[in-house]
Amino acid sequence: MHIRAYLRASTKGQDAHRARDDLLAFAEERGLKIAATYIENESGASLKRPELFRLLHDCHPGDVLLIEQVDRLSRLNAEDWELLKTEIQRRRVKVVALDLPTSWMMATADKDAIHSRMMDAINGMMLDMLAAIARKDYEDRRRRQAQGIVKAKADGRYKGRPEDEKRNEGIIKMLEAGMSWNSIVAGTGCSRSTLARLAKRVSGEITS
Structure with a gap:
């Protein structure tokens, strides 16, 4: 089993490396070593994430995809989340997120078959729930942003995005x-x- 850390930020203005120390500490506390780290600045609402799919391509069955929060993996709509989840399941990769305690046992020693299936089911359900929450948060922020722009335009205060x-x-x-x-x-x-x-x-x- 290899631990593969995934770090993502939405824009180049954000620091995708920010959570690296937390992921390292999590692994070290459990006597584990992170084999590789994959970093990118891409939107979590898009499936166009080269480093994430390079990570999955590098994985062997039983490897761990380690993330800080579920929203680092997905702010996807329901259809795209199903596509990503299917790819993760097809490669038999275990997702461990620091904000999802039910997933932590996936990073430790092998369990018996019944316990493993039970934990997989619980973890899958929690992942779905947190991915849905992350998507709703994304949509809420976009809606508030659009409302703010409309109001700013009405007040004559909107200047648009600065030119690159x-x-x-x-x-x-x-x-x-x-x-x-x-x-x-x-x-x-x-x-x-x-x-x-x-x-x-x-x-x-x-x-x-």
Whole structure:
């Protein structure tokens, strides 16, 4: 059995390494060693998480996926959570979360078959519940954020997201060099609406 730690933060402005010490302490208290750590800055509401799936690909049956909180693993909608959960179960990976005490025994010595099945069932139920709570929290925050923007616009206080000047300068240089829109979108991840706005800036239709 190998312990594989997964650390995730939603944006590059957040520190995905923050929980590393807590995961190390959890393993050391149980005489365990973390074999590998996988770190990424991706939204928990998306299945597009390369490091998580690299972790699962590296796992052998019985390995442990160690996380700080269930929401580090999932803020997914119900359909995507079922897809991820099915992949975890197919690879026979045990999920252990510091905020889910029922999962802690999964990281320790092998249990008899009946005890193991019972703990798997209890842990699976708790995982489903916490994943649903994490999704609801995500949706509530998004709703409050949208309501705040509507109010700020009504009050004349909304300024929108600040421009990523460094990235946009690079995109402008690509446009001036004659690169195709598809290539620029693929290379930078910018939206086509942003690209259209910058293309107008290059052509002189807008100045800012």
